[in-house]
Structures are given as structure tokens and as C-alpha cells.
Amino acid sequence: MKQQTAILHEKATLLRQKQVLLGHGSGGKLMHELIEKVFAAHLLPPDMEMLNDSSVFCVGESRLAITTDSYVVDPLFFPGGDIGKLAVNGTINDLAVSGARPLFMAAAFILEEGFAMDDLCRITLSMREACDQAGISIVTGDTKVVNRGKCDKVFINTTGIGIVDNAVKISSELAKPGDLVLINGDIAAHGMAILSAREELEFESSIVSDTAALDLLVKDMLSVSNEIHCMRDLTRGGLSSALNEIASCSKVGIRIFEDRIPIQDQVRGWCDVLGFDPLHVANEGKLIAIVMRDHAEAVLSNMKSNAQGRQSAIIGEVISEHPGRVIMKTNVGGHRIVDMLSGEQLPRIC
Amino acid sequence: MNLNAGFSRLEFRDPERARALRDKLAGLVNEIDDGVTIMHVCGSHEQSIAKFGLRSMLPERLNVIMGPGCPVCVTDLPEIDEAVLLAQNGATVATFGDMFAVPGSIKSLAEAKAQGADVRVVYSPQEALRLALETDKEVVFFASGFETTAVATAAAILSKPAGNFSVLSAHKYIPPVMEIIAEMPETRVQGFLAAGHAATITGWKLFERFVERHRIPVVVGGFEPLDILVALVKLTELVCDGNLSVFNAYPRCCTENGNLNAQKLLWEVFQSEGGTWRGIAHVPNGNLRLRGKYSFLDAHERFDMDLTSLLEESAPRLTQDCICGNIMAGIKTPSDCPLFGNECKPQNPVGACMVSSEGACKIWHEYGGHVIFGDEPGSIPESKQADCFTKPGC
Structure with a gap:
């Protein structure tokens, strides 16, 4: 009886929104609800796991990983990058944090009639550069053009395939009490860089997006430890979403320490001014790793020797108390919950 | 790059002084039998x-x-309904992000937007003024906030706005x-x-x-x-x-008589009048309304707003079970509400307190409110990179 009521309640919750809201794309709770109750419910095979950045499957003796992502960032060009660089790096990172070595990529473009050819070439060149840096090739693609006003300039989808070493076992449900939480640098720069590039907000800063490919960093990390239990790249929804997903999948608690989380002064300052929690703000070149305690120092020093990990830090630990919850010891000495972003914070940041 | 771990360098977030104040407070409260x-x-x-x-x-x-x-939480349902009605009838409604998703009697501005209405989230009244310059459509700034924010709206009113600009004031006076x-x-x-x-x-x-x-x-x-x-x-x-x-206790900003220029702007444009604060009561002099001489910029005067057309759309939702009013009066806490965290969540709010980032329910849901996790010392290894964060260019 109780279960039935729960199901009815779930349906009611789903039906309460008659239309798709912008918040359904925020990377937070609304989006998870949409994926779980609509997409996964109808499309995901029952034996597949949800909520990892890529899906890993076997073909013969090989383990392959596949991922896909669409990019609708506004503006197309922003301090530190552009939609093309983002589209390549984002997909590489989704593969990398599953422990996969990225191999090939497909790219699809939806173009608005009237979009400047120069801008399109600039974006394409930027994609090429990002691919070259990561040693990955775009081997197939698709092009569509829609009437003026039916999309905003250009939307890009990229799909990536990678290969996973048989020894690698990384998944969001593998965090264990005692493990430590590592991050490869300062948070929230991408979201605030995008915001600073939006005309309507009129704030000037020198904040630059952190967009970067993390495949080489992950490769190095995997070479020093076979006890990296989970890895997530931090995109929309920020650090809080990634930690909450792991806490919930692994049925553990996670405690982080505010004074250990690297953040640039100006990023923190602008977050304060605009009322954003930096833990919710998007990143495009950051990952967290949940590592067995005894291996953490070795992984950390390895990360710091990598170009994408100079500011790496141990920011927290996995605990058995409060399963499914992330809590933070704040710098002034209090404790609070770190929840997933619940609505939309900033639309179209990636 | 100027990197800094956490908030350690900020004067007003200093952990040692925080601990000293915590201890002092504990000593003081100890002396009072019934608590404070x-x-x-x-x-x-x-x-x-x-x-x-x-x-x-x-x-x-x-x-x-x-x-x-x-201020968003105490905005009365009909005030939100008016903004929804204007948006549905072709006006561009500009409002602060906090107000965007607050449910009215029938729907929120966010839902009206998803159904095709033109609703824009702005960060300042100036942004709404600019919107009005870029379009021939009527632009209504749905203004919310206490006397602090109302000053910015007053400045906008006094800046000789475009003829298609008006203000729907839900400003409150604390x-x-x-x-x-x-x-x-x-x-x-x-x-x-x-x-x-x-x-x-x-x-x-x-x-x-x-x-x-x-x-x-x-x-x-x-x-x-x-x-x-x-x-x-x-x-x-x-x-x-x-x-x-x-x-x-805020002498670095607040003075005995306050900001006289801002007060002058405020009372030049607004007058206080009685009005219902959602869930609380009729508050004499609690609402800020545009003075008669600015009625040509008052959306109430400019548009004929018949709310009954909106109310015919569908039956009201769970709002009657919401105890926001008692929470805002300090009689109840969010965790006293049976809807809290169940039917009422930030992604599916019932009451305004679960929508606004200033609402008690939203804040408690997000950060934990009274849930206390104890003060166990952390057991992660000491940070070895601490020096690095304080050296610019590191």
C-alpha cells in the first residue's frame, strides 16, 4: 500500500510540470528527475547503470565506453574558450572519468540560417586544435540547417568512443567509508567566465574558463593507483552535484572541508555578489576522484605534477554516517548540508 | 593566478574569531535559565x-x-497573478530571479514563460529600463524587495523611462x-x-x-x-x-540616520499603504505603492487587470495546506510543515518560502536548517599545499 502511494505520488510530481522548464537542463535535481522518470524509464535497458558519465560495455574481449553530449553555450566565444573547444573537451572528459582512453569522436552541427561562416570556421578550427591536443580524431558527423530563429546560431553534439583497460574499475557506486576525495584544482571558474561574457550582467573580471581535456591527467592517475574507486568530471551542477551523485549511488556520506577547496578570490567574490554558491557553479576542466586512503597521497602528488592538476587538493572523506548526504565543515567551524542544485542557476553554460 | 583555499583570508570569516564568539555566546546563554x-x-x-x-x-x-x-515570500498571491496576467496578455514582464518561479494562484511566471509568455529575469531595474528601449512592446518591471531594493526602483522611475515602461510594485516596508x-x-x-x-x-x-x-x-x-x-x-x-x-553592530555600513539621499528618493516615489502580506496578516503601511504623480508609470493604473479570467483556468493547488505564514511569523519552523521535503521541494514548490533563495524553507532544504552534524574533528591529511594558495602567481 505504501509503495503504491509512493508511485502515485511520483506520477503526480512528474505531472505537476506540464511543460519542460529551463531548470530541467540545469544539471541539478529537476534534470535528474526528468532523466530518471522519462528518459531512463523508457529508454535504458534494465541491466544498464544510470548516472555515470559514460556507459561501459563489452565487445568481444574489449571494454568500450561511449558518451554523448550537446553544447548550446551562450555566448559562443567566452574568456578561455568557445563552444567548439568545449564540445571536444567535454566529451573527452566524460570518457576519461570512466577510466576510458578516448579514441574516436563524431560531431553533429545544427546551424541557424544566417550564422556567420567566419564564426563557424573559427569554431571548427578550435575543435581541431582540441582534438590534436588530446590525440583523438573526429571521424564522422552530421550537418543540419534550420530556419532563422529556430535555433540560436549553432548547437553542437559530440559523441565519443573510448577503450577501457580491463583492470580499471571505476564507478559511482564504489565509494567506501574511509576513502578520500581529491580534486584537480580550483572550482567555479567556467560558470563565472560565461556569466562575465554575458552582456546583460555588466560585470568585468579576468576570470577565464577552465575548459581543458583531462584524459592525460586521468591516465597518469590510473598509472599510480588501482584503488581509484569513483571519478566524475564537474560540469553543470558543479562540485555539489558530482558529490551528491556519488554519495547517493554508493549509499555513503561524504564530508568536505570548505577551507580545503581551492577557489580563486575573484570567482568567490563574484559568486558572493551575485548570490551563487560556488559549489553549484559549472566547471569544464575539473574532476573529483574518490581514492582509497592509503593511495591518496601518491595520487595527489601525481596529479600535481600534471599540467591539469597543479592545484590539486584533498578536500574531504567518505564516511559511513549520513548515507546519501554530503555535508561540509564550513570555514568558520559550522556544519551544513551540501545539496544538489534544485532549479536553474544559469541556463546554457555549456 | 591568485588562488586561495576556501575562505580563510577573509576578515569577517576568520575561524579563530568565530570560535571565540561561539564560546562567549555559550557562556552568556548559560547564565539565562530559560534560554533566549x-x-x-x-x-x-x-x-x-x-x-x-x-x-x-x-x-x-x-x-x-x-x-x-x-520580500518574495510575503508577496501576496494576487500580486503574482497580476504579473502572470500581464505576461499572458502580451506584455514583457521583467522581474528578479527569486520571483520567477514563485507559484501564484494558478501558475508562476516561469510556467507562463514555458507557455509562451515573455518573461525576463533581470538583475536590476536598469536592465528592465534598457529592455523597454529595445522594444515597442509594453515592458512591466514586476518590482519586489524591501526598502533597500525599492530605492533602486525609485531611481529608475525618476530616470525618465521610455513610454512603454511601467512598474508593478510588490515592494514591502519592513x-x-x-x-x-x-x-x-x-x-x-x-x-x-x-x-x-x-x-x-x-x-x-x-x-x-x-x-x-x-x-x-x-x-x-x-x-x-x-x-x-x-x-x-x-x-x-x-x-x-x-x-x-x-x-x-554594523557600523561599517549603517549610521544613526541612514542614507538620506536614498530615503529622499524612496519617499519621493513611493508612499506606504496597508496590504496583505502572504500568510501573515494585513500590514498597515506595509506595502510601497507609487505616488499619484507617478501613476502614469504604475502598471495598476495603466492596465485593466481582471484576475477572474486567470482564476478560471484551473483549481488552486496545495497552497492552502502550506504553513508559510506561521513560519514567517516565527511561530513554526519549516520542519514543522508536513509538506516540507515531501510534496513541497525546491523543484516542485508549494509555497513561496520554498522558491526564493531568501525563503526559510528553501534555505533549510538546501543547507539543513536545524539538522546538526556534530563537531567531530576532520580526519583528512593535513594540507601540504597551504602556502601555495597564499602566494600569487603560484
Whole structure:
């Protein structure tokens, strides 16, 4: 009886929104609800796991990983990058944090009639550069053009395939009490860089997006430890979403320490001014790793020797108390919950 | 790159001073047999208290409750309905992000937008003024906020806006509602923590009459964690000593008489009138309405708003079960509400308090409210890179 009521309640919750809201794309709770109750419910095979950045499957003796992502960032060009660089790096990172070595990529473009050819070439060149840096090739693609006003300039989808070493076992449900939480640098720069590039907000800063490919960093990390239990790249929804997903999948608690989380002064300052929690703000070149305690120092020093990990830090630990919850010891000495972003914070940041 | 781990270098977030204030507060409360109940009247205070986990540092018998301190939360349903109606009838409605998703009787502005209405989230009235210059459509700025924010709206009104610009004012004035709360028979409040930014406009002297009339001390406090802890220490001292006075614990911003220029702008454009604060009561002089001489910019005057057409759309939702009113009056806490965290969540809000980032329910849902996790020491290895963060260019 109780279960039935729960199901009815779930349906009611789903039906309460008659239309798709912008918040359904925020990377937070609304989006998870949409994926779980609509997409996964109808499309995901029952034996597949949800909520990892890529899906890993076997073909013969090989383990392959596949991922896909669409990019609708506004503006197309922003301090530190552009939609093309983002589209390549984002997909590489989704593969990398599953422990996969990225191999090939497909790219699809939806173009608005009237979009400047120069801008399109600039974006394409930027994609090429990002691919070259990561040693990955775009081997197939698709092009569509829609009437003026039916999309905003250009939307890009990229799909990536990678290969996973048989020894690698990384998944969001593998965090264990005692493990430590590592991050490869300062948070929230991408979201605030995008915001600073939006005309309507009129704030000037020198904040630059952190967009970067993390495949080489992950490769190095995997070479020093076979006890990296989970890895997530931090995109929309920020650090809080990634930690909450792991806490919930692994049925553990996670405690982080505010004074250990690297953040640039100006990023923190602008977050304060605009009322954003930096833990919710998007990143495009950051990952967290949940590592067995005894291996953490070795992984950390390895990360710091990598170009994408100079500011790496141990920011927290996995605990058995409060399963499914992330809590933070704040710098002034209090404790609070770190929840997933619940609505939309900033639309179209990636 | 100027990197800094966490918040360690900020003067008003200093952990050692925070610990000293926590210990002092514990000592003070210990001397009072029945404990102390303090009310603040500001969503930004609740945000800071929750976000920095301050409640977990307070002595158990010091009860800090939030009053009607969220202007969006106390906006009455018909006020939101009017904005929805205007948006559905072709006006561009510009409003602050907090107001965007607050449910009205039938729907929120966010839902109206998803159905095709033109609703824009703006960060300032100036942005709405610019929107009006870029279009021939009517642009209505749905203005919310207390006397702090109302000054910015007043400045916009006085800037000779475009002919297609108007203001739908849901601005509220905080001093009258403090009187209402103080007079409520259920009130347990022994001291008020007044909002530093509002007092920066009005000046702290404004509260002297209130203290005299209701015999409850008032301390004006800022919003950084140390500001709040200092204000709580001072307020607890006043309560302990039975000292009925106003104390300014935010002297770096707030003065005795406040910002006279801002007050001049405010009262040039607005007049106070009685109005319903959602869930609380009719508050005499609680609403800020455009004066007659600016009626040509008042959306109420410019448009004929027949709300019955909207109410015919569908039946109201669960809003009648929501206890937002009692929460804002400080009689109940969010966790007393059966809807809290169940039917009512930030992604599916029932009451306004679950929508606005200044609403008590949203804040408690996000940061944990009264849930206290203890003060176990952390057991992660000492940070070896601490030096690196303080060296620019590292």
C-alpha cells in the first residue's frame, strides 16, 4: 500500500510540470528527475547503470565506453574558450572519468540560417586544435540547417568512443567509508567566465574558463593507483552535484572541508555578489576522484605534477554516517548540508 | 593566478574569531535559565546562518528564528497573478530571479514563460529600463524587495523611462511588520536582529521608537558570519541585562540616520499603504505603492487587470495546506510543515518560502536548517599545499 502511494505520488510530481522548464537542463535535481522518470524509464535497458558519465560495455574481449553530449553555450566565444573547444573537451572528459582512453569522436552541427561562416570556421578550427591536443580524431558527423530563429546560431553534439583497460574499475557506486576525495584544482571558474561574457550582467573580471581535456591527467592517475574507486568530471551542477551523485549511488556520506577547496578570490567574490554558491557553479576542466586512503597521497602528488592538476587538493572523506548526504565543515567551524542544485542557476553554460 | 583555499583570508570569516564568539555566546546563554529566542527579519541573514552552518555552533538554548524577512515570500498571491496576467496578455514582464518561479494562484511566471509568455529575469531595474528601449512592446518591471531594493526602483522611475515602461510594485516596508510580530500573542521573541542593509538606508535610530513601544531590544547586524555572531552576542547581552536599547553592530555600513539621499528618493516615489502580506496578516503601511504623480508609470493604473479570467483556468493547488505564514511569523519552523521535503521541494514548490533563495524553507532544504552534524574533528591529511594558495602567481 505504501509503495503504491509512493508511485502515485511520483506520477503526480512528474505531472505537476506540464511543460519542460529551463531548470530541467540545469544539471541539478529537476534534470535528474526528468532523466530518471522519462528518459531512463523508457529508454535504458534494465541491466544498464544510470548516472555515470559514460556507459561501459563489452565487445568481444574489449571494454568500450561511449558518451554523448550537446553544447548550446551562450555566448559562443567566452574568456578561455568557445563552444567548439568545449564540445571536444567535454566529451573527452566524460570518457576519461570512466577510466576510458578516448579514441574516436563524431560531431553533429545544427546551424541557424544566417550564422556567420567566419564564426563557424573559427569554431571548427578550435575543435581541431582540441582534438590534436588530446590525440583523438573526429571521424564522422552530421550537418543540419534550420530556419532563422529556430535555433540560436549553432548547437553542437559530440559523441565519443573510448577503450577501457580491463583492470580499471571505476564507478559511482564504489565509494567506501574511509576513502578520500581529491580534486584537480580550483572550482567555479567556467560558470563565472560565461556569466562575465554575458552582456546583460555588466560585470568585468579576468576570470577565464577552465575548459581543458583531462584524459592525460586521468591516465597518469590510473598509472599510480588501482584503488581509484569513483571519478566524475564537474560540469553543470558543479562540485555539489558530482558529490551528491556519488554519495547517493554508493549509499555513503561524504564530508568536505570548505577551507580545503581551492577557489580563486575573484570567482568567490563574484559568486558572493551575485548570490551563487560556488559549489553549484559549472566547471569544464575539473574532476573529483574518490581514492582509497592509503593511495591518496601518491595520487595527489601525481596529479600535481600534471599540467591539469597543479592545484590539486584533498578536500574531504567518505564516511559511513549520513548515507546519501554530503555535508561540509564550513570555514568558520559550522556544519551544513551540501545539496544538489534544485532549479536553474544559469541556463546554457555549456 | 591568485588562488586561495576556501575562505580563510577573509576578515569577517576568520575561524579563530568565530570560535571565540561561539564560546562567549555559550557562556552568556548559560547564565539565562530559560534560554533566549531571537528573531531576525531578513532572508540574507538566514542564508548566511545556514550557508556557514552557524546554527550548529550556537548553544542549544539560543533559538534563532527567521521572521517575515523574504520580500518574495510575503508577496501576496494576487500580486503574482497580476504579473502572470500581464505576461499572458502580451506584455514583457521583467522581474528578479527569486520571483520567477514563485507559484501564484494558478501558475508562476516561469510556467507562463514555458507557455509562451515573455518573461525576463533581470538583475536590476536598469536592465528592465534598457529592455523597454529595445522594444515597442509594453515592458512591466514586476518590482519586489524591501526598502533597500525599492530605492533602486525609485531611481529608475525618476530616470525618465521610455513610454512603454511601467512598474508593478510588490515592494514591502519592513518596520510595520516588526510591530505586528511583536504584538502577536504567540510571540516568544526576546530580541530582534535587524537587517543591516535595510538599516543602512533607514538608519538605526528608526528602531528606537519600536524598542520603547514593545520593550524588545534591537541589534542591527551585517551578513558575514562574524557580523552575525557579534550581533547575537550583543543581543544576548542586552536580553541578559534587560537593557532595552538599539545597538548598531554594523557600523561599517549603517549610521544613526541612514542614507538620506536614498530615503529622499524612496519617499519621493513611493508612499506606504496597508496590504496583505502572504500568510501573515494585513500590514498597515506595509506595502510601497507609487505616488499619484507617478501613476502614469504604475502598471495598476495603466492596465485593466481582471484576475477572474486567470482564476478560471484551473483549481488552486496545495497552497492552502502550506504553513508559510506561521513560519514567517516565527511561530513554526519549516520542519514543522508536513509538506516540507515531501510534496513541497525546491523543484516542485508549494509555497513561496520554498522558491526564493531568501525563503526559510528553501534555505533549510538546501543547507539543513536545524539538522546538526556534530563537531567531530576532520580526519583528512593535513594540507601540504597551504602556502601555495597564499602566494600569487603560484
